[in-house]
Amino acid sequence: MKPWREVAVPHQDVLEGTFQQSEFAADITAVKSGKASREYQDAVAFYERTFITEGMAMLLTQVAQRLAGKGGEPVIQLQTAFGGGKTHTMLAVYHLATRKCALAELSGIPAIVDRAGLMDVPQARVAVIDGTDRGPSQPRMYGGQAVKTLWGELAWQLGGAEGFAHVAEADATGTSPGKEALRALLEQFSPCVVLIDELVAYVRQFPESQAISGGSYDSNLSFVQALTEAVKLVPRAIVLASLPESEVEAGSQRGVAALRALEKTFGRVQALWKPVATEEAFEIVRRRLFEPVRDEKAREEICRAFADAYIAEGAKLPAETQERRYFDRLQQAYPIHPEVFDRLYEDWTTIDGFQRTRGVLKLMAKVIFRLWKDDNRDLLIMPGSLPLYDGGARNELTYYLPAGWDPVIERDIDGDRAETTMLENREPRFGQVGAARRIARTIFLGSAPSSVVSNVAARGIDRARVILGCLQPGQASSVFADALSRLADRLHYLNASGDKSQEATRFWFDTRANLRREMEDRKRRFDDRTEVRGKIAEALKKTVGNAASFDGVHIFTPHSDVPDDTALRLVVLPPESWYTRDESRLSFDAVLDMIAKNGAKPRYRANRLIFLAADHGALARLNDAARTALAWGSIVDDVKESRLNIDLLQKNQAEKELKSAEEVLPRAARECYRWLMCPMQDAPTDPKPGIEVFAINTAGSSVGSEIERVCTDNELVISTWSPIHLRAKLRELYWNGGARSANAAAFFEDTLRYLYMPRLRGRDVLTQAIRSGSASRDFFATAYGEQEGKYEGFSFGGGEAVFDDTLLLIDPDAAKAYEETSRPPEPVTPVDPPTTSVPSGPAAGAPPSSEPGTPTATPQPASAKPKVFYGTAEIPPATAKMHLVNLADEIIALLASDPNANVRLTVEISAEFPDGASDSIKRAVSENANSLRLKSADWE
Structure with missing residues (x-):
């Protein structure tokens, strides 16, 4: 398709950039005096460039009918908005009345003449009254004749000296000539057109209650009224007057008063005028x-x-x-x-x-x-x-x-x-x-x-x-x-x-x-290490603070403030410790430093820490989002504290922008912190720990659940552990070199410390694995201590073990061997004595005879049932917990199984301190004894 410049070519004055001068060099007075440019001075050229609007066509129809004596409105007031086409319309009337060519040469006029029902429009005399052409105290000289007033100007333009004679006396005295004198003037020189432009600008110049050469304020208003009355009496005369539409165009208070007065005068006889659509x-x-x-x-x-x-x-x-x-x-x-x-x-x-x-x-x-x-x-x-x-x-x-x-x-x-x-x-x-x-x-x-x-x-x-x-x-x-x-x-x-x-x-x-510029200026005020980092930390709390698989989440926390205990912790590295696949040094150094130190002391339980690092590519956006939220927040705060004065619309905008920024920041933090880092070692002999890195899907439901998924899928954190894996790890690291048993508590402590050990979610994970494994003979046996080659509370597949500090996990092969050697010998069955034949005696049923010297069998009475049980046990303090549990399960429970039994337990504790008990032990034991309600708890 062609661009506009190839289809519609501008006029030459537009192409040359001279349009402004030609447009504004023309006005109705310049045309009247012959000083306007050709496109306004020449009737044919004027109508070629004039589009006759509906309103102009209506007006020209009225003018044509009036000049031909075929009706039409005698007075037409053009009161439209500034620049509404009043002057151009007057020029159209002027050229129609004063043309020196045939009507057919005026573009658009033949159609108007046809609409008016005419064959022709007679040429007419035209008087142009321009209120800005001269002041009311400035007479105009026509040869030797001084013309002082508007009515004198009107008469001279219509009829020269002959016309001026009708109003000469009124012009000299500055008084209105009256309706009859004006009727005679118009009738003598009809057909005629009176064009009045900028009348308000002329009338408002008269001083109040004072007459000057151009008359007075009241005499000019009287002239306008007389003119409108007179023109109605002359069939081939017409008056067109333009008035400003608004008070602003009228100018001063005096001008507004003149406008209102002229509106009333013309309002009685004016015709309607439709503005340009x-x-x-x-x-x-x-x-x-x-x-x-x-x-x-x-x-x-x-x-x-x-x-x-x-x-x-x-x-x-x-x-x-x-x-x-x-x-x-x-x-x-x-x-x-x-x-x-x-x-x-x-x-x-x-x-x-x-x-x-x-x-x-x-x-x-x-x-x-x-x-x-x-x-x-x-x-x-x-x-x-x-x-x-x-x-x-x-x-x-x-x-x-x-x-x-x-x-x-x-x-x-x-x-x-x-x-x-x-x-x-x-x-x-x-x-x-x-x-x-x-x-x-x-x-x-x-x-x-x-x-x-x-x-x-x-x-x-x-x-x-x-x-x-x-x-x-x-x-x-x-x-x-x-x-x-x-x-x-x-x-x-x-x-x-x-x-x-x-x-x-x-x-x-x-x-x-706008407030955005204020916000952009404020963004640069905030410090990266304090305010911006603090805002990012707040956002991260909302995104990763819900990681339920961790006992603690530490955001930008120094290594001295991350506890060295059994809890599983997620450590969020500060922004400067960012990570990319091409550059991992900053984040890796931060991780290795954290697992090595706990402040000035070494860290012992390094296997309880997992790390989250920022992606360098998204870090700039996160920083900008944090600064944006801080900036909008400071603006809203300043508005509330009256430190910043803005309108209500801007106040609402600031609040909405702050809300939007606060919603964007957590998303930006989530997209930025997407690298999960896990320190690890393949074996105890590795010289230096390594770091595994896993990408987190930031489009998931929540960061906490996504971290948990990655930890579970990659066995970074073990929440459920099978006994077979426990047995494998014990065989690899503990049941070797002559050792056939391992302390379960020591094993758990090792999982907290060493990076080559499995990272268990908590102690209960190991407890559950021990319970499941102790019920079978496939994994390990259990005991609660070992003295002189004998296991206390040895059990092999005999039921669930209790995980305490004394629990031992024994190699199943060693357990079988121990079981064989500790089994008691089988008892020897006695041999029955040979039977002796009894001589035949009396007939059956007869009582035995008693002969002297022969022993007689005496029947034994039934033995009485025991009614009381007393038991006393010496319990080693080291295995007290295990022995008490066994006593409860194997003795006390049996005694209490009889519903008629009345079982009473008394625990007697005796402890001797050769050097005397310390105050801390004495205080702790006394408080515990009180809370446990011991019947007696005395110190000597």
């Missing part, structure tokens, strides 16, 4: 600034491509772009995008002083001139195309804005040193389409007027309208959306309402630096 402004600007379009097919093709691209984007763009009539608007406005006109006519015309027609023409002439010189290749002239880097175009806009906008544009929006240009230089995908500058220009055009007009409903423009001002067919809207998000985070003067990622978010520039 935005769509009509399209054609006005195009006719004035561009030659006729040379390639209608190319224009239609381009506009269709834009319309189709907008429909494809859907909800990402404003709703009106999805309607078919937006294609028509694109064609009407071509080669300028309709969004440019919408912003100028809806936003910029609300600024006092910005003219609706001339202001837009003057601005767009500067814009087109610079774009043409710079060989701009855009398909349309869009909000994102505005060359704000050019002083002429920029000044045309900043002229209507408060002071302070130049540094905003130069730093944030457009120019060689602007942040937008720097971003495009760093990011090729933005630079290819000029995304950053186009975004910033669009926001400026749509938001700068709100810095002047305070009663806007919602400040700034939304995301969809920003994209509309930049996007061209064939480009991805995502690029501009990304650029907008980047700029919202970087620019100093760009503000945003709400969440910057939401479609409803509105963006605007302001001359006051």
Whole structure:
């Protein structure tokens, strides 16, 4: 598709940059005196460049009918906004009445004549009363005749000396000539047109209650009233007067009073006037600034491509772009995008002083001139195309804005040193389409007027309208959306309402630096070693403080403050001890130093520490996130303490930014601290410990659970241990060199100290392995002490062992041998004596005879059952716990199994101290005896 410059060529004065001078050299007085440029002085040239709007067509129809005596309004007041086309409309009436050519040569006029139902429009006399042409105390000389008043000026312009005779006396005295004199004047020189411009500017100059050569305040108001009454009586006379729409244009209090008085005067007879519509402004600007379009097919093709691209984007763009009539608007406005006109006519015309027609023409002439010189290749002239880097175009806009906008544009929006240009230089995908500058220009055009007009409903423009001002067919809207998000985070003067990622978010520039600049300045104030590190530590507590598999988590803790005990601990290394696969020295040195030292003392239980280190690539982002959170926090605190004065919108923004920064920081900490380090040794003979490094998945559910998973999967921490592994480790390190047993407590202590030992989650893991293994004859036997080759409480597969300080774990082969040697000998079975035959006696059933000398068998009485049991045991202190447990299980439990038994236990303790008991032992024993409720606990 062709760029706009190949389809629509600007007029020569625009290309040469002389438009401003030609535009503002012309006014109605200059045309009347023949001093205007050709495009305003010549009727044919004027109508060639004039688009007759609906309002102008209605007015010219009234004028044509009135001059032809076929009706029409006698008085028409043009009261529109500043720059609404009043002067241009008066010029159109002037050229229609004073033309020196056929009506057919005036572009657009034949259609108006047909609408008026006329065959022709007679030429007419025209009087131009310009309130700014001369002051009320400055008479104008026409030959030898001094003309002092407005009514004298009117009479002289219509009829020269003959016309002036009608009002000569009134002009000399400064009094209004009255309705009848004016009727006679108008009737004699009709058809005639009276054009009155800037009347308020003239009337407000009269001093109060004082007459001067031009009359008085009251006489001039009386003249206006008489003129409006008189013109109604003359069928072929018409008066057109322009009045300002606002009090600001009226000027002083005196001017406002004059405006109100004139409004009442004209209000009785004025005709309605319709101002220029935005769509009509399209054609006005195009006719004035561009030659006729040379390639209608190319224009239609381009506009269709834009319309189709907008429909494809859907909800990402404003709703009106999805309607078919937006294609028509694109064609009407071509080669300028309709969004440019919408912003100028809806936003910029609300600024006092910005003219609706001339202001837009003057601005767009500067814009087109610079774009043409710079060989701009855009398909349309869009909000994102505005060359704000050019002083002429920029000044045309900043002229209507408060002071302070130049540094905003130069730093944030457009120019060689602007942040937008720097971003495009760093990011090729933005630079290819000029995304950053186009975004910033669009926001400026749509938001700068709100810095002047305070009663806007919602400040700034939304995301969809920003994209509309930049996007061209064939480009991805995502690029501009990304650029907008980047700029919202970087620019100093760009503000945003709400969440910057939401479609409803509105963006605007302001001359006051936004809080983001204040935040960026504050970020540099914080110290890395204290404040920034402390903030990172807070974030890490939220992310890794929930590691349930550890008894303690130590964040940036010196090695002297990490306890050297049995607890399993996770140590988070400080940021300066970072890690990468290519550079591990800093983190490894920190780990080795930590496992070697506990302050000034050596560390004994080194196998209880696992470490977490930062990734060097993510460390910068984490530091920045911490500084950002600190900066926003300090701003919010200063606002609460009234140390920083900002408006409510900025206060809400600061609080939202702080909340967002506090949410980002833990995520940044999680992504940064992703290397788990575990010190290890393969065997006791290794000269130096090594370090295994494991990457943590930062996208998991939680850091604590992810660390636990890595520890479990890689057996860095053992939570459940099988007896077979315990037996293997005992055989490897303890049941060798003649030793056949190992103390379980010593074994556990070794797991705490030595890096080649398994790292158990806790003592209960070993306890469970011993219990499971002691119930079988496959793993080990147990005992609670050994004296002179005999094991106290020896058990081999006989049940669960009690893990205490005396528990021994015995090699199963040695246990079998011990079991054989300690088994008691089997008892010898006695041999029965030989039986003796008994001689036959009496018949069966007869009682035995008693013969002298023969022993008689006496029946034994049944023995009585025992009723009392007493037992006393000497228990070695070293194995007291084991013996007491055995007594409880094997004796006391049996005695208590009879429900009728009354079992009573008495424990007697006797201890002798040849050198006397120490105070600490005496105090501890006495307190324990009291808490255990011993019946007697006496010291002698």
